Amino acid sequence: MQSQIVSFILVFIVLAVVFSSFVTVKQGTIAVITVFGKYRRILTPGLNFKIPVIEAIHSKISIQNRSVELEFQAVTFDQANVYFKAMLLFSVLDQNEETIKNVAFKFVDERNLMQALIRTVEGSIRAFVATKRQSEVLILRREIVEHVKEQLDNILETWGYHLQDLQLNDITFDDVIMKSMSQVVASNNLKAAAENEGQALLITKTKAAEAEGNAIKISAEAERQASQLRGQGVALFRQEVAKGMSAAAKEMEQAHMDTSVILFTMWTESIKHFAENSDGNVIFLDGSTDSMQQTMKQLMSLNVMQQVDKGKK
Structure with missing residues (x-):
């Protein structure tokens, strides 16, 4: 009886060891294997074998895209507070063994990684905004993103990560600054409207003057042609008078008058x-x-x- 129990226990242990030797790694994930705490190798997605008891799974690294929402404040060169809402998209750089080792062992845990990543992005944006005036920040979205990516690419590569995208979803200022900016925009619009109205009035006056000048030219030309025609008419009248007088004189001479x-x-x-x-x-x-x-x-x-x-x- 006791021998049967012992045999059952041994069989159970053997089965447990055998089943624990097979590890399933999900798609989009890479498992890191250590031996007594030291890095040994990585396991790719699918069914894998590991040495029971000796090899252990240290961590499972996701190689899928990951995102995080950011909300932070920065100060411009002219001491204006700027509030950012951003979305950070990042992922593991590649599936190479060295890259996976960096991801697995650079930070104590996931919390420390996220804290370092967020603080690094915020610090880069704050450093850039500190050199700009508040009136420039709103039109520099793309420049801010390019600056952050340029600053972070090398740092994140040493961690085994890659910054894929940074979206600045919202950029706002204090209420007083937002109100003053609205007033500036409104005054600029009024100025532009006044300039447009002045240009329209100038064009109207110019066209009216041109039309009046053309009318004067046409009238003068018409008067010149009329005078010419009147002169021609007078000349023709005189010619006809002369002809009539000549004819009358001939008749009177013939009549001895x-x-x-x-x-x-x-x-x-x-x-x-x-x-x-x-x-x-x-x-x-x-x-x-x-x-x-x-x-x-x-x-x-x-x-x-x-x-x-x-x-x-």
């Missing part, structure tokens, strides 16, 4: 035209005999000159 009658008739017609179309009520004429003779001589002289010119042609 004095051509001076034509000039006298034109003179009397002119007086009649003045009387009909003048705005005044009185026409002053020199009706003396001497003046009449002088006028007739002038008209006859004009008639002779016209006949001479016609003979030359």
